Amino acid sequence: MTFEPCYLRTYESGALARKVEDALRLMEDCTACPRDCHVNRLADEKAICRTGRYAVVSSAFAHFGEEDCLRGWNGSGTIFFSWCNLRCVF
Numbered sequence: 001m002t003f004e005p006c007y008l009r010t011y012e013s014g015a016l017a018r019k020v021e022d023a024l025r026l027m028e029d030c031t032a033c034p035r036d037c038h039v040n041r042l043a044d045e046k047a048i049c050r051t052g053r054y055a056v057v058s059s060a061f062a063h064f065g066e067e068d069c070l071r072g073w074n075g076s077g078t079i080f081f082s083w084c085n086l087r088c089v090f
């Protein structure tokens with residue numbers, strides 16, 4: 001049996017496009033996290049997380065610090081975003 005990542009099925013079935021539409025609709029009156037700011041992020045309005053229309057990627061790399069079953073031989077894909085809705089100092 002050939003391994004196929006589930007995201008390929010999500011893409012091919014059209015479910016990914018629907019999820020993108022749902023996420024964009026959510027941004028118009030943002031309740032993406034429990035802060036429930038209700039700002040229009042599609043219009044680049046910002047609130048607690050200071051993230052407007054576009055997220056800012058801080059870094060992306062193969063992460064080797066996870067357990068073996070998660071990272072395999074090539075590392076797990078890791079993406080860190082800037083800003084935070086928890087307002088921590090990092």
Ligand code: SF4
Nearest residue numbers: 030033035036037049
């Ligand atoms: S903190 Fe950011 S993601 Fe969370 S509800 Fe407010 S605007 Fe949306």
